[in-house]
Amino acid sequence: MNTTDVLTPGDLRVLRTGLEDRQRAVIESMAQGWRELHDLTKSQAQEDGLGSHPADVGTEMEQQQEVAARLQMLDADLQEVKDALDRMDNNTYGVCTDCLGPISIGRLRTLPTASRDIDCQRRYEARQKSRAA
Numbered sequence: 001m002n003t004t005d006v007l008t009p010g011d012l013r014v015l016r017t018g019l020e021d022r023q024r025a026v027i028e029s030m031a032q033g034w035r036e037l038h039d040l041t042k043s044q045a046q047e048d049g050l051g052s053h054p055a056d057v058g059t060e061m062e063q064q065q066e067v068a069a070r071l072q073m074l075d076a077d078l079q080e081v082k083d084a085l086d087r088m089d090n091n092t093y094g095v096c097t098d099c100l101g102p103i104s105i106g107r108l109r110t111l112p113t114a115s116r117d118i119d120c121q122r123r124y125e126a127r128q129k130s131r132a133a
């Protein structure tokens with residue numbers, strides 16, 4: 001059991017592999033989402049020509065919104081993963097972006113995309129909340 005707070009090359013390799021797997025999975029889900037969105041738009045266009053029932057159009061619009069919302073979440077997820085991989089390339093991975101202190105290995109294992117240590121993350125979230133209020 002490694003008790004030091006320094007990321008070893010082995011730790012980084014494991015975390016990078018996890019992030020790359022996640023990146024592939026997210027890109028795959030996004031491609032799937034875009035196909036769904038494309039099919040929904042297409043079927044709607046066809047039905048419009050045939051005088052479709054308004055209720056059907058409503059359901060399809062809801063489905064489109066749902067897929068669009070999912071794509072937005074996936075996009076944010078992908079950005080987080082990309083940022084984490086960028087930090088690995090720049091050797092700033094595992095360094096808190098706010099206080100420049102080390103992010104604990106335990107936290108990185110749980111949340112490989114973490115860009116802040118737990119204290120700074122709490123402060124950050126508190127700031128976001130007060131800004132939104």
Ligand SMILES: [Zn+2]
Nearest residue numbers: 096099117120
């Ligand atoms: Zn910090």
